[in-house]
Amino acid sequence: xxxxxxxxxxxxxxxxxxxxxxxxxxxxxxxxxxxxxxxxxxxxxxxxxxxxxxxxxxxxxxxxxxxxxxxxxxxxxxxxxxxxxxxxxxxxxxxxxxxxxxxxxxxxxxxxxxxxxxxxxxxxxx
Amino acid sequence: xxxxxxxxxxxxxxxxxxxxxxxxxxxxxxxxxxxxxxxxxxxxxxxxxxxxxxxxxxxxxxxxxxxxxxxxxxxxxxxxxxxxxxxxxxxxxxxxxxxxxxxxxxxxxxx
Numbered sequence: 001x002x003x004x005x006x007x008x009x010x011x012x013x014x015x016x017x018x019x020x021x022x023x024x025x026x027x028x029x030x031x032x033x034x035x036x037x038x039x040x041x042x043x044x045x046x047x048x049x050x051x052x053x054x055x056x057x058x059x060x061x062x063x064x065x066x067x068x069x070x071x072x073x074x075x076x077x078x079x080x081x082x083x084x085x086x087x088x089x090x091x092x093x094x095x096x097x098x099x100x101x102x103x104x105x106x107x108x109x110x111x112x113x114x115x116x117x118x119x120x121x122x123x124x125x126x
Numbered sequence: 127x128x129x130x131x132x133x134x135x136x137x138x139x140x141x142x143x144x145x146x147x148x149x150x151x152x153x154x155x156x157x158x159x160x161x162x163x164x165x166x167x168x169x170x171x172x173x174x175x176x177x178x179x180x181x182x183x184x185x186x187x188x189x190x191x192x193x194x195x196x197x198x199x200x201x202x203x204x205x206x207x208x209x210x211x212x213x214x215x216x217x218x219x220x221x222x223x224x225x226x227x228x229x230x231x232x233x234x235x236x237x
Contacts, residue, residue, distance in 0.1 A: 112162035116171040
């Protein structure tokens with residue numbers, strides 16, 4: 001049974017860096033799939049943040065690209081999110097997810113998220 | 127890239143069928159069969175219920191079905207039950223700068 005679990009601080013100061021880790025159990029992150037982050041501000045909808053894929057490539061939401069990075073630690077079967085220069089607008093529940101994808105003309109097309117973590121709430125406040 | 131457009135709310139009585147629309151463009155819903163749907167209960171993570179427009183994970187009830195026509199995808203819930211009261215989000219791959227986008231979300235109320 002594949003399980004994902006987010007971890008990280010629940011409170012981050014404005015202008016600092018938000019760092020979260022997703023620990024994967026029951027499946028090797030090198031065996032396939034993309035691995036992504038999604039966030040949901042309180043009372044609002046879902047926003048795809050970005051993904052890291054089996055080919056080592058990373059894909060980001062352009063609205064966050066200048067501030068975000070996603071990396072993989074294969075030795076720990078984990079992947080991580082870093083979001084720089086946070087503001088109150090970054091307050092949200094953050095989910096990690098396993099993402100199915102297709103390859104079309106050598107391009108990765110992210111398709112759907114079939115396994116999700118339970119989510120972790122991050123508040124940006126001084 | 128704007129979110130795919132969904133109605134804010136849909137309601138129905140137990141046993142009825144309801145449909146939720148998800149309107150995109152020729153760059154996403156209209157161009158690719160990569161539409162998926164998620165069910166989310168309050169305080170819980172989303173759960174995949176439909177992928178590839180019409181396919182359903184094995185553990186999801188057959189009361190849930192998906193379809194697509196042009197730039198609009200739809201989720202239909204048949205035989206509405208109290209447990210179906212939740213938020214529903216669609217999503218799609220897009221060929222724009224943002225490679226993946228979610229819908230705005232629909233709250234389903236069982237009357």
